[in-house]
Amino acid sequence: MSYLSISHITKQFGDTVVVDDFNLDVEKGEFVSFLGPSGCGKTTTLRMVAGFEIPTAGRITLDGADITEKAPNQRNVGMIFQSYALFPNMTVAQNIGFGLGVRKEPKEMISQRVEEMISLINLEKHANKYPYQLSGGQQQRVSLARALAIHPQVLLLDEPLSALDAKIRVSLRAEIRAIQKKLGITAIFVTHDQEEALSISDRIVVMNAGLMEQVGTPFEIYNFPQTQFVANFVGSLNTANAEVSDPVKGLVNVNGVQFITASDIKSRKKGDAIRVSVRPERFSFVSEEKKDNVLDCVIENITFLGSVVRIQVRIGEAKFNMDTFNNPFLDLPKIGSKEQVTCSKEAVLVLDE
Amino acid sequence: MRPDPTNPKSENPTVGGAKRPPRLQLGHWLGVLPFFLFSGLFLIGPTLILAYRSLEGSQGGLTFDNYRQLTSNTVMDAYEISIRVSVTTAILGGIIGFLVAWVVSRGGLPPRFRLITTTFSGVAANFAGVPLASAFVFTLGRVGVVTALFKLLGVDLYRTGFSLYSFIGLTLVYLYFQIPLMVLTILPALDGLKREWREAAENLGATPIQYWRQVALPVLTPSILGTMILLFGNSFGAHATAYALTGGLFNLATLLIGQQISGDVLHNPGLGYAVAMGMVIIMAFSIFIYSILQRRSERWLR
Amino acid sequence: MTTSSVSSTVVIKPPATRKRWESWLIFVVVSLYFLIPLGATFYWSLRGEKDVLGFEAYRKLFADTNFLPAFSESIVNAIATIMLSLLIVVPTAYWVTLRLPKLRPVVEFITLLPFVIPGIVLVFGIIRLYSRPPLLLTATYDSSRVLLICVYVALSFPYMFRSVDNGLRAIDVRTLTEAAQSLGANWPAILFKVIFPNLRVALLSGALLTFAIVIGELTIALYMAQHTLGPYMANLTRSKVYEPSAMAIVAFAITWAAMGIIDFVGRGSSRHAQMIDTD
Numbered sequence: 001m002s003y004l005s006i007s008h009i010t011k012q013f014g015d016t017v018v019v020d021d022f023n024l025d026v027e028k029g030e031f032v033s034f035l036g037p038s039g040c041g042k043t044t045t046l047r048m049v050a051g052f053e054i055p056t057a058g059r060i061t062l063d064g065a066d067i068t069e070k071a072p073n074q075r076n077v078g079m080i081f082q083s084y085a086l087f088p089n090m091t092v093a094q095n096i097g098f099g100l101g102v103r104k105e106p107k108e109m110i111s112q113r114v115e116e117m118i119s120l121i122n123l124e125k126h127a128n129k130y131p132y133q134l135s136g137g138q139q140q141r142v143s144l145a146r147a148l149a150i151h152p153q154v155l156l157l158d159e160p161l162s163a164l165d166a167k168i169r170v171s172l173r174a175e176i177r178a179i180q181k182k183l184g185i186t187a188i189f190v191t192h193d194q195e196e197a198l199s200i201s202d203r204i205v206v207m208n209a210g211l212m213e214q215v216g217t218p219f220e221i222y223n224f225p226q227t228q229f230v231a232n233f234v235g236s237l238n239t240a241n242a243e244v245s246d247p248v249k250g251l252v253n254v255n256g257v258q259f260i261t262a263s264d265i266k267s268r269k270k271g272d273a274i275r276v277s278v279r280p281e282r283f284s285f286v287s288e289e290k291k292d293n294v295l296d297c298v299i300e301n302i303t304f305l306g307s308v309v310r311i312q313v314r315i316g317e318a319k320f321n322m323d324t325f326n327n328p329f330l331d332l333p334k335i336g337s338k339e340q341v342t343c344s345k346e347a348v349l350v351l352d353e
Numbered sequence: 354m355r356p357d358p359t360n361p362k363s364e365n366p367t368v369g370g371a372k373r374p375p376r377l378q379l380g381h382w383l384g385v386l387p388f389f390l391f392s393g394l395f396l397i398g399p400t401l402i403l404a405y406r407s408l409e410g411s412q413g414g415l416t417f418d419n420y421r422q423l424t425s426n427t428v429m430d431a432y433e434i435s436i437r438v439s440v441t442t443a444i445l446g447g448i449i450g451f452l453v454a455w456v457v458s459r460g461g462l463p464p465r466f467r468l469i470t471t472t473f474s475g476v477a478a479n480f481a482g483v484p485l486a487s488a489f490v491f492t493l494g495r496v497g498v499v500t501a502l503f504k505l506l507g508v509d510l511y512r513t514g515f516s517l518y519s520f521i522g523l524t525l526v527y528l529y530f531q532i533p534l535m536v537l538t539i540l541p542a543l544d545g546l547k548r549e550w551r552e553a554a555e556n557l558g559a560t561p562i563q564y565w566r567q568v569a570l571p572v573l574t575p576s577i578l579g580t581m582i583l584l585f586g587n588s589f590g591a592h593a594t595a596y597a598l599t600g601g602l603f604n605l606a607t608l609l610i611g612q613q614i615s616g617d618v619l620h621n622p623g624l625g626y627a628v629a630m631g632m633v634i635i636m637a638f639s640i641f642i643y644s645i646l647q648r649r650s651e652r653w654l655r
Numbered sequence: 656m657t658t659s660s661v662s663s664t665v666v667i668k669p670p671a672t673r674k675r676w677e678s679w680l681i682f683v684v685v686s687l688y689f690l691i692p693l694g695a696t697f698y699w700s701l702r703g704e705k706d707v708l709g710f711e712a713y714r715k716l717f718a719d720t721n722f723l724p725a726f727s728e729s730i731v732n733a734i735a736t737i738m739l740s741l742l743i744v745v746p747t748a749y750w751v752t753l754r755l756p757k758l759r760p761v762v763e764f765i766t767l768l769p770f771v772i773p774g775i776v777l778v779f780g781i782i783r784l785y786s787r788p789p790l791l792l793t794a795t796y797d798s799s800r801v802l803l804i805c806v807y808v809a810l811s812f813p814y815m816f817r818s819v820d821n822g823l824r825a826i827d828v829r830t831l832t833e834a835a836q837s838l839g840a841n842w843p844a845i846l847f848k849v850i851f852p853n854l855r856v857a858l859l860s861g862a863l864l865t866f867a868i869v870i871g872e873l874t875i876a877l878y879m880a881q882h883t884l885g886p887y888m889a890n891l892t893r894s895k896v897y898e899p900s901a902m903a904i905v906a907f908a909i910t911w912a913a914m915g916i917i918d919f920v921g922r923g924s925s926r927h928a929q930m931i932d933t934d
Contacts, residue, residue, distance in 0.1 A: 399780025590773030
C-alpha cells in the first residue's frame with residue numbers, strides 16, 4: 001500500500017457535489033500538484049487531507065492508518081495557507097515554535113528545532129520580528145518553517161504563492177521544491193497556475209468541476225493531454241472545428257484543408273464532426289524542416305512576446321497561432337505574405353470533449 | 354560622500370535648477386481655514402480659557418493652588434463616584450458587549466440577527482440623555498413597570514436597597530449606551546480574526562482552548578482593552594443622562610461642574626475651572642491610551 | 656493510477672452540528688434588557704387616559720404650547736448645523752486628501768477633541784469666553800442661538816469628517832479628479848458633477864448622525880438657556896406624568912429613523928449611488 005492513499009473520496013455541500021470519486025495514491029517523498037480552475041474541488045480535497053472537511057464518502061489513509069475522520073489537531077500534517085496565516089501576536093521564532101509548544105515539548109528541544117528551521121529558510125536576522133515587519137515572501141517562508149517544525153508526515157500547500165509578486169513567486173517555488181527534496185517530505189501542492197504545477201511537481205492531478213481529468217508527470221500532462229480540458233488548461237492551444245475524412249489513415253478536414261493526425265480516430269465515422277487541437281510551438285516554417293503536414297498559409301499578424309514570437313497564420317479559413325523562439329537574427333515573414341508551415345501528425349490532437 | 358551617478362535621487366535637486374520648491378498657494382489654505390477657525394473658536398479656545406483660569410490665583414499670578422484643592426471632600430467624592438461608575442460600566446459593558454458581538458458574528462445565529470443587532474446598537478448608542486432616563490424611570494422608578502411587577506411577586510425593590518437614583522441605577526442606565534458602543538467597535542475586530550489562524554493552530558496540533566489562549570485572545574486584547582477605555586471616557590464625560598435622571602443633584606463630576614456653572618457651589622470659581630480641567634486631563638489620557646491600543650490592533654488585524 | 660480496494664460505498668455521517676443554545680441564551684437575555692425599558696415606556700405612554708389604553712398622552716404632548724416651538728427650533732438648529740458643517744468639512748476633507756496631506760494628522764487630532772472635552776466642560780468654557788467683551792455673544796437669545804449652532808458644528812466634526820473621509824477613500828478621489836481634469840472639466844464641474852454625486856451616501860450618513868445627536872442635545876443648550884427640545888424634555892419629566900413617556904417614544908423613533916436611513920442607504924451604497932447617477 002502506498003504512503004498516502006486517497007480512495008473514492010466524495011464531498012457534497014448540500015446538493016452540490018464538490019469532489020466526485022477522487023482516487024490517488026502518493027508515494028513517500030513525492031511532490032504532487034492539484035491543478036485546476038477555481039471551484040474545481042482541489043482545495044476541498046486538500047482540506048479533507050488536512051481534516052478541515054470530512055468526506056461524504058471514501059477513505060484517506062496515511063502510512064497505513066485511517067485518518068478519514070481524525071480531528072485536524074490529531075493528524076500530523078503541515079499546512080501552508082495562501083494568506084500565510086501567521087499569528088500576528090507572535091514573533092517569527094514564536095510562530096515556528098507554536099506547534100511544538102502546544103505538544104508540550106521540552107523548552108531546549110523547541111528552541112533547538114526553531115533555530116534549525118530558521119536557518120533552513122535563511123531568516124536568522126529576523127527571528128525576533130513580528131509578521132507585519134516582514135515581506136510577503138518572508139512571511140510565507142516562516143509559514144513553511146512553522147509547518148515543517150512539527151515533523152509532519154505530509155506537507156499541504158494551498159496556493160502558497162498566489163499572493164506574491166511574480167519574481168518572488170518563481171524564486172520561492174524553487175526554494176520550496178529544494179527544501180522538499182532535501183527533507184524527502186511528501187507534499188501536495190494546490191495551484192491554478194499551470195506553469196507553477198509543471199515546474200515544481202513529480203506528478204500533476206488536473207481537476208475540473210470536482211472530477212479528476214488526468215494524472216501524470218508534467219511531461220505527460222503537457223505533451224499527451226487526454227482530454228480537451230487538460231489540453232486547453234495546460235499551455236496554450238489552437239482549436240478548430242473539423243470533419244473526419246478517413247478514420248483509418250487518420251485524415252481530417254479542417255475547412256477544406258487536409259490534416260493528418262496520429263490520434264486514434266478509428267472509432268469515428270467518415271463525416272463525423274470533431275475538433276482538432278495543435279499547440280502553437282509545434283508549427284514551424286517548411287524552410288526549416290518538412291514534417292507530416294505541409295500547409296499553405298497567409299501571415300495574418302505577428303506579436304512579439306519577448307522570448308517567443310507569436311505568428312498568426314490563416315490556413316484555409318481557420319486561423320492558428322504558431323510560436324517560434326526569438327533570436328536577434330530571426331528572419332520574420334511579412335504580414336500578408338504566403339508561406340508554408342509544417343507540423344508532425346503527433347502534434348495534431350483529436351481529444352475527448 | 355560622493356553622489357552616486359547611477360542613482361538620480363542622490364542628486365542635489367537645486368543643482369541645475371530642474372526642480373523648484375513647491376509654490377505656497379493661499380488658495381490651498383482657504384479650503385481648510387474655516388475648519389481651523391471653528392475648531393479654534395469653539396473647541397480649543399474655550400478649553401484654553403478654562404485652563405488659563407484654573408491656573409490663575411485669587412490674587413492674580415499663575416499658581417497650582419486650584420489643583421491642590423481638588424483633594425477637598427466634595428470634589429474627591431464626585432470624581433470617585435464618576436470614576437467608579439465609569440469603570441464599572443466600561444468593564445460590564447465591555448464584557449456584555451463582547452459576548453453579544455461574539456454571539457451574533459460567530460455564535461451560529463442566523464445572519465439577520467447580526468444586522469438587527471448592529472442597527473439597534475447604532476440607535477441605542479445615540480439614545481442617551483433625557484429620553485433614556487425617562488425610559489428607565491418608567492421601568493425601574495418607584496412606579497415603574499418592572500418595579501410594579503416585582504411588587505406583584507411580593508418583592509419591594511426599593512425596600513431591598515435598590516434605587517434607580519443611585520450608583521447601581523446609574524450603572525444600569527449607562528449600560529444602555531455602553532453595551533451598544535462596545536458591540537459596534539468590537540465587531541470589526543472580531544471580523545478581523547482570520548479563519549486561517551484557527552485552522553493553522555488546529556493543524557499544528559492546538560486544542561480549541563490553546564488556540565483561544567495563545568492566539569485569539571492575545572490578538573483581540575488591544576481592541577478589547579482599547580474599547581473599554583473608550584467606554585470609560587464615554588461614561589466619564591456623560592452629563593445629560595445623569596442630569597435628567599437625578600435632576601442634577603447626584604454627586605458626579607459632570608453634575609458638579611453643572612452646579613458650578615449655575616451658581617458658585619464650590620465657593621471658589623478657580624476650583625470649578627480646575628475640576629473641569631481635571632476631567633479634560635483624564636479624558637485626554639484615556640483617549641491617548643485608546644489610540645495607541647487601536648493602532649496596535651489595526652496592525653495585527655489588517 | 657489507483658490500486659485501492661476499498662469500496663466506494665463507505666458513507667460517513669456528517670458531524671453533529673454544534674449546540675447553539677448558549678448563543679441564544681445570551682442574545683435573548685441581553686435583548687430583554689434593551690427591550691423591556693422600551694416596552695415599559697410605551698405601555699406608560701398609552702395610559703394617558705384613565706382606565707383605557709390610548710394615545711391621549713401623545714395628543715397632550717403635541718397640544719402642549721411649548722412642544723412644537725421647541726421641536727421646530729431644534730430641527731432648524733440641526734439643519735443649520737448640518738449645512739454649516741458640510742460646508743466646512745467637505746472642502747477640508749477634500750483638500751487634506753488631495754492637496755495638503757501633511758495636514759491630515761493635525762485635522763485628525765482636532766476631530767478627536769470633541770471626545771476629549773466633555774460637553775459640560777465645553778459649555779463652561781464657552782460661557783466664560785463669550786459672556787463678556789470683547790467676545791460678548793450671549794447678550795441676546797438669538798446671538799446665543801447662533802453661538803449654540805457654532806458649537807454644534809464644531810462637535811459634529813468627528814462624525815462629519817469620518818463619514819466624508821471614508822466616502823472620499825471609497826471613490827479614489829485623486830484618480831476621479833485627474834480623470835475629470837484630463838477630460839477638460841473645470842473646478843466647479845469637478846466638485847458638483849463628479850465628487851458630490853459620488854459622495855451622496857457619505858454626506859447623508861454624516862448629516863443624519865449629526866441630526867440624531869443635535870436634535871435632543873441637553874447639556875449645552877441647557878446652560879446656554881436655549882428653549883430647544885433637550886431642555887424642554889428635561890423640564891417635561893419634572894412637570895408631567897404621562898407625556899414624558901410619549902416624548903421618549905417619539906425621540907426613540909426619531910433616532911431610529913435617522914440610523915435606519917443611514918443603514919439603508921449605506922448598504923446599497925456603492926451599487927445604487929453609481930446607478931442613479933448615470934441618468
